[in-house]
Amino acid sequence: MNIRLLIIYSISLIFGLCMILDNVVAEEMDEKSEVLKEEGGVELERLVVTGTKTERRLKDVPVRTKLITREDVEAKGADNFYDIMEGIPGVRVEEQCSYCNFSILRMMGMSSGQSLILIDGMPVYTGLAAVYGLEQIQSGTIERVEIVKGAGSALYGSEAIAGVVNIITKEPTAKSVYEASATYGSYNDGKFSLFASKRSGNLAGVISLQTSFGDGIDENDDGYSDRVETENFTGVTKLYWYNALDVVDRIVLFGSFLREFRKGGKMGLSNEGEETDPIITWDNPFAEAAENIHTARYEGGIGIRKGFAKKNEINIDYHYSHHKRNATNDAAQDEVFIALEALGEDLDAAWKLPMPFLAEEFIHVGEVKYTHPFDLAGSHLILVGTQFRRSDYDQEIGQFVSEYLSEAQKSELGFVGRKKTEKWANDVGVYLQEEYSPSPIEDLTIVAGVRYDYHESEEKFKDANVEDVTYDTDSVNPRGALKYSITDDIAFRASVGTGYRVPYHFDEELHLCSGSPKIAKPSDLDPEKSISYSVSADYIGHRHNFGVGFTRIDVKDKLSFEPTSKAGYDYEWRNMEDAYSNTIEAEAGIEIIEDLLQVDLSYAFMLAKYDKNHYEDFDEETWGGDAVGFANWSKYKGNGKYIPRVSEHSSSVIVNLTPGDFSFFVIGKYTGAIYIEYHKDDVYLTEIKKTKPFWVVDMRTSYQISDEGEIFAGVKNLNDYVQSGKDKRPDDAAFMWAPYTGREFYGGGKISF
Numbered sequence: 001m002n003i004r005l006l007i008i009y010s011i012s013l014i015f016g017l018c019m020i021l022d023n024v025v026a027e028e029m030d031e032k033s034e035v036l037k038e039e040g041g042v043e044l045e046r047l048v049v050t051g052t053k054t055e056r057r058l059k060d061v062p063v064r065t066k067l068i069t070r071e072d073v074e075a076k077g078a079d080n081f082y083d084i085m086e087g088i089p090g091v092r093v094e095e096q097c098s099y100c101n102f103s104i105l106r107m108m109g110m111s112s113g114q115s116l117i118l119i120d121g122m123p124v125y126t127g128l129a130a131v132y133g134l135e136q137i138q139s140g141t142i143e144r145v146e147i148v149k150g151a152g153s154a155l156y157g158s159e160a161i162a163g164v165v166n167i168i169t170k171e172p173t174a175k176s177v178y179e180a181s182a183t184y185g186s187y188n189d190g191k192f193s194l195f196a197s198k199r200s201g202n203l204a205g206v207i208s209l210q211t212s213f214g215d216g217i218d219e220n221d222d223g224y225s226d227r228v229e230t231e232n233f234t235g236v237t238k239l240y241w242y243n244a245l246d247v248v249d250r251i252v253l254f255g256s257f258l259r260e261f262r263k264g265g266k267m268g269l270s271n272e273g274e275e276t277d278p279i280i281t282w283d284n285p286f287a288e289a290a291e292n293i294h295t296a297r298y299e300g301g302i303g304i305r306k307g308f309a310k311k312n313e314i315n316i317d318y319h320y321s322h323h324k325r326n327a328t329n330d331a332a333q334d335e336v337f338i339a340l341e342a343l344g345e346d347l348d349a350a351w352k353l354p355m356p357f358l359a360e361e362f363i364h365v366g367e368v369k370y371t372h373p374f375d376l377a378g379s380h381l382i383l384v385g386t387q388f389r390r391s392d393y394d395q396e397i398g399q400f401v402s403e404y405l406s407e408a409q410k411s412e413l414g415f416v417g418r419k420k421t422e423k424w425a426n427d428v429g430v431y432l433q434e435e436y437s438p439s440p441i442e443d444l445t446i447v448a449g450v451r452y453d454y455h456e457s458e459e460k461f462k463d464a465n466v467e468d469v470t471y472d473t474d475s476v477n478p479r480g481a482l483k484y485s486i487t488d489d490i491a492f493r494a495s496v497g498t499g500y501r502v503p504y505h506f507d508e509e510l511h512l513c514s515g516s517p518k519i520a521k522p523s524d525l526d527p528e529k530s531i532s533y534s535v536s537a538d539y540i541g542h543r544h545n546f547g548v549g550f551t552r553i554d555v556k557d558k559l560s561f562e563p564t565s566k567a568g569y570d571y572e573w574r575n576m577e578d579a580y581s582n583t584i585e586a587e588a589g590i591e592i593i594e595d596l597l598q599v600d601l602s603y604a605f606m607l608a609k610y611d612k613n614h615y616e617d618f619d620e621e622t623w624g625g626d627a628v629g630f631a632n633w634s635k636y637k638g639n640g641k642y643i644p645r646v647s648e649h650s651s652s653v654i655v656n657l658t659p660g661d662f663s664f665f666v667i668g669k670y671t672g673a674i675y676i677e678y679h680k681d682d683v684y685l686t687e688i689k690k691t692k693p694f695w696v697v698d699m700r701t702s703y704q705i706s707d708e709g710e711i712f713a714g715v716k717n718l719n720d721y722v723q724s725g726k727d728k729r730p731d732d733a734a735f736m737w738a739p740y741t742g743r744e745f746y747g748g749g750k751i752s753f
Contacts, residue, residue, distance in 0.1 A: 049121065050146040050166040052435060052447065053155055053383060054371060062435065062445045062483040064493050064536050064549060066147040070170075073139050075656060075665050077700040077714050077746075079183075079191055079212060081137035081145075081167065087652035087669040089585045089604035090149055090163075090551075093134060094645070097733035098740055099264040099291040099329070101228045103134040108149055108553055109581035109608025109646045110162035114501060114528075116152065118166040120254075122319040122365050123156065123389060124299065125167075127504055129323055129361075132295060136260050138234040140181075140193035140210030143170045149583075150532040150551050151499030154449045154479030157387065157429045161499040161530045162553060162581075169236045169256070172204035173197045178753055185746025187227075189214040202242040209235045218267050219741045220725045224289060226740040228264035250305045258297040265290040265329070285328040289730075294326040310373070317367045325359040358396040365389045378438040383449075386430045391504075393423040421518075425457035425504065433479075443485040447495075450478040455502045455527075461518055466569065471521045475500040475529075489541045499530040503559055503573045519561050520572040528559040528575075543591040548584075555579045563621055579643060581608035600654040608643040615640030624684040636688040642675045645737065649673075649693070661704040668697045674737055681731045691737050694721050713747035 047055050051063030058067055068084060078084045082103055085093045092106045104112035117125040117133075125133060145167055152160035176198050183191040193210040216229035236256040244251045266289040285292035301319040308314075340346065369385030397420075433449030456472040479497030486492060503521055536549030557575035564572035584605040591598050615622070615637045623629035649672030657664040672693045680686040700714035723738040 048146050050118075050164055051148050052433065053121075053369065053385070054381060054435070059491070059540050060445075060483075062447045062493065063148055063481050063495055064534070064538070066149070068145040068147070070143055073142060075663070075700070076667065077183075077665070077698070077712070078139045080135045080139055081142065082134040084139060084142070084145060085134070085165075087602070087654075087667060088147065089587060089602040089650065089652070090583055090606070091147070092645070092647060092650070092671075094737065095740070096736050098224065098226050098728075098730065098736070099228070099289070099733070100132070100262065100293060101135065101230075101264070102131055102733070104130070105134060105165070106645065107162040107165075108551055108583045109606040109643060110553065110555070110579075111643075113159065113559075114161035114499075114530075114555075116156055116159040116164045118156070118164065119299075120169055120319070121166055122301075122317065122367070123159075124319055124321040124363050124365055126323075126361065126363065126391065128325065128359060128393070129297065132260070132262070132293065135230075136232060136234075136258055136295065136297075137167060138193075138210040138212060138232065140191075140195065141169050141208045141234055141236040141256070143168050150495060150534045150553065151477070151479070151497040151530050153453070153475070153477035153499040154451045154497050155431055155433070157427060157451065157453045157500075158455065158475075158504075158527075159501050161501055161528065161555065169238070169254075170195065170197075170206055170208045171238065172199060172206045172240055175199070179750060180752075181748060181750035183746050183748035186744040187215045187217055189744065189746060191748075202244075204240040204242070205238065207235070207237040209233075216264060216267060217741045219722060220728060222725075222728075223267060224730060225264035225267055226728075228262045228291075230260065230262045232258070232260040234258045248304055248306045250303075252303040253301075254303075255300040256298070258295065260295045261293070263290070263292045291329040292327065294324075296324040298322045312370070312372050314368070314370045317365075319363075319365045321361075321363040321365075323359075323361040323363075325357065327357040327359075329356075356397060360394045362392045363389065364391075378436060378440075378442075381435040383433040383435075384431070386428070388429075389425075389427040391425045391427075393421075395421040395423075397421075420462035421459065422462065423457065423459045425455065427453060427455050429453040441484075445483045447479070447481040449480075450476065452476050453500070457502075457504075457521075459521070466518055469521050471503075471523065471525065473502060473525075473527050475527050490537070490539050492535075492537050494535045496531070496533050499532065501528040501559060503561075518569045518571070520564060520566050520569040522573065525559075525573055526557045526575050528555065528557055530555045543594060545587075545589040547587045549586075551581075551583045551585075553581045553583075577614065578611040579609065580611065581606060581643070581646075583607075596658060598654075598656040598658075600656075601651070603651040604649075606646055606648060606650070608646040609641045610643065613637070613640040622685050629684060632684075632686055636685075639675055639688045639690075644675050644677050644688075647672045647674045663702045663704075665700045665702075666697065667699075668695055670695050671738070676735065676737050678729060678735050679732045682733070689727075694738055695719060696721055696739060708753045709749065709751050711747075711749040714745070716744045716746070717742055719743075 046058040046067060048058050048061055048065045048067055049055050051061045051065045058065065066088065073084055076083065082093050085091055085105060090108055094104060096102045096104065105115055105117070106112055107115045112130065113127065116123065117130070119125055145165065147163065147165050149163040152164040156164055177195070179195040181193050191210065191212040193208070195208045197206045198204065211233045213231045214229065216225045217227040218224065219226040234257070236254070238252060238254040241251045243249065263285070266287065284290060299319065299321045301317065304316045306314050365387070367385060367387040369383060372382040374380050429451055431449065431451035433447065436446045438444060452474065454474045459469040477498040477500060479495065481493070481495035483491055483493045503525070530553055532551060532553040534549060534551040536547060538547040539545060556578050558577060558579050560574060560576045561571040562574050566572055585603070587602045589598065589600045615633065618630060618633050620629070623633045651670045653668045655666045670693065674691050676689050676691060677685055678687040678689060697718040698714065698716050699718050700712060702710055702712035704710050717739055720743040721739060722742045723736065723740055728740070729735045
């Protein structure tokens with residue numbers, strides 16, 4: 001574990017203990033704590049906000065919403081956001097690149113860039129963050145996750161093609177609470193977390209901290225990492241001021257930070273298993289087949305809520321994010337070797353040089369929304385709002401080595417200095433929505449809404465013979481939905497809406513730390529558009545719940561970057577073929593024995609295809625121009641209609657047994673066959689493989705020692721399923737679809753008071 005993280009965590013622990021010692025005696029509930037319970041506490045009955053941007057009970061929300069509660073997260077033993085999302089029907093999370101563990105989230109058979117991830121309702125989770133962000137967002141800071149499937153651009157703007165995932169960080173509780181937990185397991189995997197919630201009068205505060213770490217793993221003993229070594233430290237704090245200055249109902253100040261280091265690649269062993277000098281492998285970021293990634297992320301903001309006499313309400317929110325990436329891999333070797341030779345240094349002095357990939361992003365998001373309820377032939381709730389996002393992105397590729405090189409060395413190397421790129425984008429949206437329940441049919445709720453968005457962006461490629469790129473476009477996206485409660489427990493929902501996406505600074509499918517891809521954005525490029533339809537029926541009872549739903553998504557002018565011959569550019573954004581997906585989902589929660597045995601089942605069928613065969617015609621740039629490439633095309637061209645990496649069948653089975661103070665949790669996650677492309681040496685398409693289905697089973701058991709204490713133990717990947725060695729092909733970092741590492745054990749404890 002990094003000593004810096006240990007020091008920071010120790011300081012945080014001392015701070016947390018001081019808070020605990022200062023507040024050992026719990027305060028009695030009073031009138032003001034009831035206000036807290038109503039306005040900010042987590043004890044409200046399953047409130048959700050993502051489907052309509054207005055607070056609704058889960059049973060009442062007109063747009064179907066999947067809720068993952070804090071209790072679900074803890075029962076599963078999830079370490080991070082990636083773990084939380086595993087096994088959710090209609091959602092697939094996966095890792096690529098065993099040297100860096102790049103991770104992606106896909107919904108409803110669509111690609112990763114077509115799902116919008118929010119943090120506390122704000123769009124600050126961009127492509128740069130998404131490259132490693134699924135695992136960087138630690139579970140100890142998360143209160144709940146809300147998932148709305150289908151197009152959501154009528155409320156949330158760009159990228160909400162397949163759905164919206166809203167990560168809501170921890171909020172104050174009605175009573176003061178202090179928690180500390182620790183976990184340790186195989187491969188030096190560890191996790192420590194602290195949570196404190198304090199209330200005093202009309203003030204309430206919360207702080208949640210988590211640090212996690214783990215060694216790199218070489219599962220198949222080939223000398224290369226199958227899982228990276230990681231160190232992560234994350235913290236979130238919020239301060240609530242209720243009835244502030246007797247002017248506004250609530251002011252929320254918040255801040256968060258993330259610091260993470262990960263490294264992978266060659267682990268100090270050659271392919272034959274012989275030991276080599278670790279200075280030129282595992283511990284050197286510039287060595288052959290090595291990757292080192294440093295991430296820092298800082299966020300802050302303010303939220304203001306003001307209510308009026310007739311229950312009208314205005315909310316003003318501002319969110320700031322600063323994301324930094326400092327990364328390397330062996331692509332910078334040649335420049336490093338020449339620079340070190342000029343310095344008269346050996347390779348072990350490479351740490352003196354800067355990393356070759358530096359990225360920095362600044363995001364400002366502001367939103368004002370106003371809700372206005374009134375009665376007229378039924379009940380109405382009008383929502384009107386506007387949102388602005390400014391994003392600045394700077395990127396530098398290469399090495400600061402020119403000062404060490406002679407002109408002859410520069411000429412020999414072809415060194416032209418660091419390649420710099422500056423990008424900015426403005427997004428402005430205005431939206432209007434009405435929720436209406438007619439008086440003759442009070443069990444019916446109708447939602448109608450529309451949003452207008454304008455996007456403008458500019459990209460400047462410095463130190464390169466490339467013209468600046470400017471781009472602007474706009475989009476109008478409507479949505480309609482209805483919910484009819486047949487009984488108090490049975491509800492029918494239907495919705496239709498549109499989505500859109502514009503190409504942004506850094507696409508998560510371009511997670512390149514070594515090259516400097518210059519992507520042209522033609523002025524006539526159309527935004528990617530979609531329309532989705534969904535119907536569902538749900539029963540939510542006292543002991544059981546059942547649900548079934550169908551969603552259809554049609555995508556037009558699908559965006560993709562393709563190689564280009566345009567002077568000065570590596571790729572070009574293009575509108576490609578249309579695509580669609582059909583998804584059928586079914587869920588059931590059955591309490592077989594009351595307060596003892598609960599079984600949850602889920603199943604999703606996803607059929608995701610292009611409208612036309614992606615590989616109908618032979619393309620030398622894709623397959624290679626020789627006879628082998630033509631033979632590969634002839635063999636696999638029939639699979640060109642399937643969208644890659646989509647599991648047609650997926651399901652999960654959860655068994656939760658709670659006898660007395662014990663709890664036993666088992667989850668089985670089934671992934672059906674998928675089509676996945678193999679690009680030999682990351683160049684030509686060589687194979688379209690149809691994988692075999694597989695199960696992964698996790699298990700966790702805990703014992704409640706007292707009201708304040710708990711111990712637990714568990715195992716991940718109990719059945720030890722690993723993608724076979726012959727299918728581990730490091731020359732194509734994306735050729736991954738199943739676990740790369742096997743069974744892992746862990747244990748720990750939690751104390752709260």
